[in-house]
Amino acid sequence: MLTIALPKGRIAKETLDKFQKAFNEEFIFEDRKLILEKQNFRFLNVRNQDVPTYVMHGAADLGVVGLDVLEEKEYDLIKLLDLQLGKCKVAFGLRKGEELDFSKSEITVATKHEKIAKKYFEQKAMAVEIIKLYGSIELAPLVGLSDCIVDIVETGTTMKQNGLEVGPTIMESSAHLIANKNSFYAKKDRILDLKNRIQEVI
Numbered sequence: 001m002l003t004i005a006l007p008k009g010r011i012a013k014e015t016l017d018k019f020q021k022a023f024n025e026e027f028i029f030e031d032r033k034l035i036l037e038k039q040n041f042r043f044l045n046v047r048n049q050d051v052p053t054y055v056m057h058g059a060a061d062l063g064v065v066g067l068d069v070l071e072e073k074e075y076d077l078i079k080l081l082d083l084q085l086g087k088c089k090v091a092f093g094l095r096k097g098e099e100l101d102f103s104k105s106e107i108t109v110a111t112k113h114e115k116i117a118k119k120y121f122e123q124k125a126m127a128v129e130i131i132k133l134y135g136s137i138e139l140a141p142l143v144g145l146s147d148c149i150v151d152i153v154e155t156g157t158t159m160k161q162n163g164l165e166v167g168p169t170i171m172e173s174s175a176h177l178i179a180n181k182n183s184f185y186a187k188k189d190r191i192l193d194l195k196n197r198i199q200e201v202i
């Protein structure tokens, strides 16, 4: 049995579509069930941010998660394959007409991506105050909670509709198939076969 942690939502659905193509079998989570078992696969339906945790602890052999989340967790996991889905970037959002003012003594940034934002400012040797939020990040600069945000951008629509402009990009992201190191060595043949079959349908 291979256990694979999938992030609830769009990425899980698109990943299961790839499995369907690769293994000629329909994979769908039933109603509110969190485990789906079929063809020697056990899929787990977990929150996006929790995928690396399940894989790191070996509760799942494999996982599917955005590079942005992997970067935040800083776990020692194997990146097996870029699934070419969930493509987006992590970028600054600024109030319309404003630019990042690098001359300020300290910038306040609201974000879900704390470590990514912190690293960016460390590299520029700039002081930053990070305000951790869990959602609706775009709201923060509009009500004076922060000077700017660091968030996921795909089309830019969310920022635009909330009076923000997309600023500099920090990193590109897409969903990757990841593996627990011990699982990878213990189940190498099966995992590499899975990787190859998925690669063929990307």
Ligand SMILES: Nc1ncnc2c1ncn2[C@@H]1O[C@H](COP(=O)(O)OP(=O)(O)OP(=O)(O)O)[C@@H](O)[C@H]1O
Binding pocket: 007, 008, 009, 010, 011, 047, 048, 049, 065, 066, 067, 068, 069, 086, 087, 088, 152, 153, 154, 155, 173, 174, 175
């Ligand atoms: N608009 C988007 N287009 C493409 N990919 C996206 C988009 N938004 C997010 N992603 C990618 O999908 C992942 C999951 O995003 P989503 O917004 O569903 O998670 P989340 O809100 O962080 O999860 P949770 O609710 O569990 O905290 C992100 O980490 C990112 O890699």
Ligand SMILES: O=P(O)(O)OC[C@H]1O[C@H](OP(=O)(O)OP(=O)(O)O)[C@H](O)[C@@H]1O
Binding pocket: 135, 136, 151, 152, 153, 154, 155, 156, 157, 158, 159
């Ligand atoms: O640039 P865009 O195409 O507008 O996409 C960016 C938005 O997509 C994501 O939100 P999502 O749709 O996942 O909503 P949620 O995070 O609030 O659940 C992300 O948190 C951004 O707000």
